[in-house]
Amino acid sequence: MKSWLFTIMRNTYNTAVRLKLREVTGAERCISENCSTSANQEWVSRARELQDALHEIHPEMREVIILVSVMGSSYEEAAEICGCAIGTIKSRLNRGKAQLLEKLGEENRHSVLETPQQGRF
Template sequence: MVRLIPAMRAFARTFYRNPDTADDLVQETLVRALSAIGQFRPGTSMKSWLFTIMRNAFYTKVKIETREAPGATDCVSLQASSDSTQEWSVRGRELARAIQRLPQQQREVLVLIGVLGVSYDEAAAICGCAMGTVKSRLSRARLRLLEELGETSAASSLERDERHTVDPNR
């Protein structure tokens, strides 16, 4: 479990932008996992098991937060006080904002596969859906990111390539 904490922190950042809140989710996940360690089946993926617990913990927190603290996500005190002037930093922030604007399911799959290197099978198990659904979400997430970042020619090229991959006789 300890070796997987960095990957868990990265996955938690797909749910929360604030690093402290993401770390709280990791801690909650570890507490739940330790209390349910008897339910872990040896021979299966510990990473997938932990990510599934994290995902479920997140959705439980969201239900509670929407019931108890409306408006907390727009709190001005959580915003950065000044922006960086470096070009790479600006582009990185643009990418981070574009990723945050993705629908939750697409963002999850993008981070699981693209950032954490989880296999399609593991991502499907974590997200509780079919592998084809994972591939579709990843494809739609990549296209949307390209469009949001102003890379429309790259998005068009990617769409064209995917159409030819799906139907090679076209």
């Protein structure tokens, strides 16, 4: 039994060492530096369209979209920054996204702003 357990422990250790060598974490260089592909022309063009459309909507809605959708702030944080109620933030975000989609010529928000959730169309 002792030799059998020793063999299992040795094999487990060797497997862990091999995995560590293959999957180095905390490397000196950032992983993003290894990415050599640049944005293709379509994405650059689409980003310009989105930026232009964002500047065409009402400033209050633009501020909420940037705070919540881009910067990832919670509704509570956005409400505190804007000095209004959480319901107002939700309303501005919803109306702002709708206006943004209209300016971009999109039919639904799943195509640009959000990934579709399972079970919803």
